[in-house]
Structure formats: C-alpha cells, structure tokens
Amino acid sequence: MTQPSFDAQREQLANGHFIRVVNYHSTPRGARAELEKEMAGFARDYAPVTLDDLDRLFDTGTWHKDKPGLIPVFYEGYRNSISVAAPLCDQYGLTGWFPIATSFVDCDPEHQEAFARAHWISLVEEDTKGGRIAMSWDEVAEVSKRHVVFPHTAHHEGFDTVLSDEDIRREVVESKAALEAVTGQEAPAFVWLHGSSYGQSPRHDRAVKDAGYRYQFANTMIHRVN
Template identity: 85%
Template structure:
C-alpha cells in the first residue's frame, strides 16, 4: 500500500476513516461496571474490527464501514480478560484483541503471582487473593473462536532484553508455536513489552517477519510486516 500524504491522512481522519486502538491490562471483576460503561460507549460510536477488516484496510487503503473502527486490546493473558472483558465484548458486539504472554499462561497457578512480579505484569488487589491469575489454555482456545489472540512474547519481554538467538527463538517463535498449537490458527500479530515499534532493530524485525507474523502492534501504530 502506498504511504498516503499528510493531506490524505487528514482528510481520512475528517471523514472518520480511521481505527482507534484502546489498551487495557487487568480488568478485575470489581471494575466490571466501569469497563462495561466505557465499552458500551465505544460500541455506540465505533465499528468492531475483525482480522479480516484489518487485512482489507491494509490491502486496499480504504476503511469501508460507516463508523471509525475500534480495537480494544487486552494485554498479558490475565484470567479476567477471559472472564470479564471478553464476555462484555461479546455482549456489545465488539471484537477483542488479546496479546498473550504465553509463559504466563503456561505457569503453574501457584507461581503466577511471582511470575507476574518478575516480568513486569501489573497486579491489582483482586489478582493477589488466591487462585489463578492468568487464563488457561482452554480459555485461550475459546477466545480464539470469537476474538483475535496473538503473542505478547513468551515471558513479557522487550526487544532490548531479548539478545541471543535462543532468546529470540523463545520469545518470538516459540510463543507463536505454542499459541497456534492451542488455537489451530495462524497467529497474525506480535507485540513486544513496552509496545516497541517495528523498525527499531533490523535483527528483531527480521525475526518477527521470518516467524510469519502479518502485523506488529506498537504504542503509536499497527505495522504491516509482510
């Protein structure tokens, strides 16, 4: 797709032809009503964005819905993403996007709090009251039937700490394989800790591309990788 000029981008924004990405992390049951109100407002003013919708936008350069698009992104793989956020998206007709740190899901529930504290995964009081903090693989599979799931590395790492070939294989490639084995679908996207952009490290960019990802999510944009 040819990169549009600033004038063309401004005109598309004026017409409402854009996608808004809203990021969430833990969505505790105690805050369900607040989240429901926020998502309901988004559902009123924006159109849901499926993977097919995103593909079509990048392939044609045209947004074909009568409202701007919304991608609500629920990070890390918290259990409450599956039990609180996803059901709200279902009720409201929104497609949720769920980047999952696969080793967090794989971790024994007894050690998930320690894993979270060691890997930059924020916890709220509800997360620390016993029981499982991360979703399980059955929940990941179920989510993939209705929403979009993709790796957020294996151990919730940034590209600046993934240095060796073995590190890259584990965080970029193995996380994809693990997710695909559960969902039975190609993982379409990838995101680093801190939302680092594609284009910051040729070596890491090549790893993401070679792994077969189509998109890399970042703090300022969604990059089309291949």
Template identity: 75%
Template sequence: MTRPALSRTREQLQNGHFIRVVNYHSTPRVARDELAAELAGFAKDYAPVTLADLDRLFETGEWHADRPGLIPVFYEGYRNSAEVAAPLCEELGLTGWFPIATSFLDTPEEHQEAFARAHWISLVEEDTRGGRIAMTWDEVAQLSKRHVVFPHTARHEGYDNVFTAEDLEREVFEPKRKLEAVTGQEAPAFAWLHGSSYGQSALHDDAVREAGYRYVFSNTMIHRIR
C-alpha cells in the same frame, strides 16, 4: 500494499475513516461495571474491527464502515480478560484483541503471582487472594473463535532484553507456534513489552518477519510488515 497520498489520508481522517486502539491490562471483576460503561460508549461511536477488516484497510487504504473502527486490546493473558473483558465485548458486538504472554499461562497456578511480579505484570488486590491469575489454554482456544489472540512474547520481555538466537526462539518464534497449535488459526500479530515499535532493531525486526507475523502492535501505531 497501497500507500495513500497525504491528501487522501487527510480526507479519510476527516471522514472518520480510521481505527482507534485502546489498551487495557488487568480488567478485575470489581471494576466490571466501569469497564462495561466505557466499552458501551465506544460501541456506540465506533465499529468493531476483525482481522479481515484490518487486512482490508492495509491492502486497499480504504475503511469500509460508516464509523471509525475500535480495537480494544487486553494485554498479558489475565484470567479476568477471559472472564470479564471478553464477555463484555461479546455483549456489545466488539471484537477484542488479546496479546498473550505465553509463559504466564504455562506457569503453575501457585507460582503465577511470583511470575507476574518478576515480569512486569501488574496485579490488583483480587489477584493476590490466591487462585489462578492467568487464563488457561482452553480459554485461549475459546477466545480465538470470536476474537483475535496473538503473542506478547513468552515471558513478557522487551526487545532490549532479547539478544541471542535462543532468546529470539523463546520469545518470538515459539509463542507463535504454541498459539497456533492451541487455536488452529494463524497468530497474525506480535507485541513487545513496553510497546516497542517495529523498525528500531534489524535483529528483532528480522526475527518477527521471519516468524511470519503480519502486524506489530506498538504504542504509536499498528505496523504492517511487508
């Protein structure tokens, strides 16, 4: 991949050639209008970013659009991400990026609230009234036709709680295979709980790289894995 000089990077930033990443978690129906207004404001000032756009940026160091890019990221795999956030993105011409905690989706509906409370998945009032909280695998497949879906581990784990080969298989390797089987597409990226960065642990970096991910989304940057 091309590594632009600092002067070239400064020039790109001054010209608005950068990508802004905005993180969301639950997007409840009761707050739909607020989310719609926020995303509409972003859509006015920023260009959507597809996977191909991101690949091109990292491969060439050049941003192709006349506006900065926007990646709205909707974490965990909430039902309301599929029912509220994704349709709003589509109305506004944005590409949503959806990191999925795969075991959350595998949990039976009647146990999803308990799973969420045990695995750092925040709930709002409408989530506690009964019914499904996580999106379905059919919804994931549908999302992948227009947006980008990728693993957020299986059980919503941080790398500091994943130690053994069995842990790595469950949290890093299997979620990728599962998403790819459901969508028929590559799962190109990965994200740990707490937004941990690539480069903090050789054990975990090796697993992410071996699994075949191209990107890690962290709290500070999008890491391109060589």
C-alpha cells in the same frame, strides 16, 4: 499495501475513517461496571475491527465502515480477560484483541503471582486472593473463537532484553507456535513489552518477519510487517 497520499489520509481522518486502539491490562471484576460503561460507549460510536477488516484497510488504504474502527486490546493473558473483558466485548458486539504472554499462561497457578511480579505484569489485590491469575490454555482457545489472539512474547519481554538467538526463538517464534497449536489458527500479530515499534532493531524486525507475523502492535501505531 496501497500507500494513499497525504491528502487522501487527511480526508479519511476528517471523515472519521480511522481505527482507534485502546489498551487495557488487567480488567478485574471490581472494575467491571466501569469497563462496561466504556464498552457501551465504544459500541455506540465505533465499529468493531476483525482481522479481515484490518487486512482490508492495509491492502486498500481505505476504511470501509460507516463509523471509525475500534480495537480494544487486552494484554498479558489475565484470567479476567476471559471472565470480564471478553464477555463484555461479546455483549456489545466488539472484537477484542488479546496479546498473550504465553509463559504466563503456561506457568503453574501456584507460581503465577511470583511470575507476574518478576515479569512486569501488574497485579491488583483481587489477583492475590488465590487461584489462577492467568487464563488456562482451554480459555485461550475459547476466546480465540470469537476474538483475535496473538503473542505478547513468551515471558513479557522487550526486544532490548531478548539478545541471544535462543532468546529470540523462545520469545518470538515459540510463543507463536504455542498459540497456534492451541487455537488451530494463525497468530497474525506480535507485540513487545513496552510497545516497541517495528524498525528499531533490524535483527528483531527480521525475526518477527521470518516468524510469519503480518502485524506488529506498538504504542503509536500498528505496523504492517513487510
């Protein structure tokens, strides 16, 4: 990655050459109008960010579009991510980024509410009315055709609870393999529960790097995995 000087970074920020990341979790139908209003405003004021755009920014240190970039991130793999969030992104020409807790998607719909409550996945009343709460694998494949899909671990775990080699393989490596098998595409990024930063644990950083991820999303930044 090209490392621009501090003065260059300050100049770019002053000129609006940056990427804004906005995090969402469940996007229920009952809040669709509110989300649509936000997406319309983002589409007016920001440019979409594809994976190629992000690669170019990290490779050159320069944002190449006239407007600052926007990455709307829709976490966990809720069914309403494809029924509400993805269609709104499509409608307004935005690229959505979807971190998937792969075991949530893999869970039998009959047990998804219990899985969610046991794994820090928030629910609203709408989610508890029966039927699937998570996307199906076919829906994950469908959303990956137009947007960016990547693992949010397998079981919605933080690095501080993923301790054994077996745990690391399941949460970091196997989640990537599962998504890539379904989508036929590279899973380019990874994110821990709680948005932990790259650099907090050498062992976990090494696992993310060895798995072949290019990026790690965190609460305060997007890390390029080197």
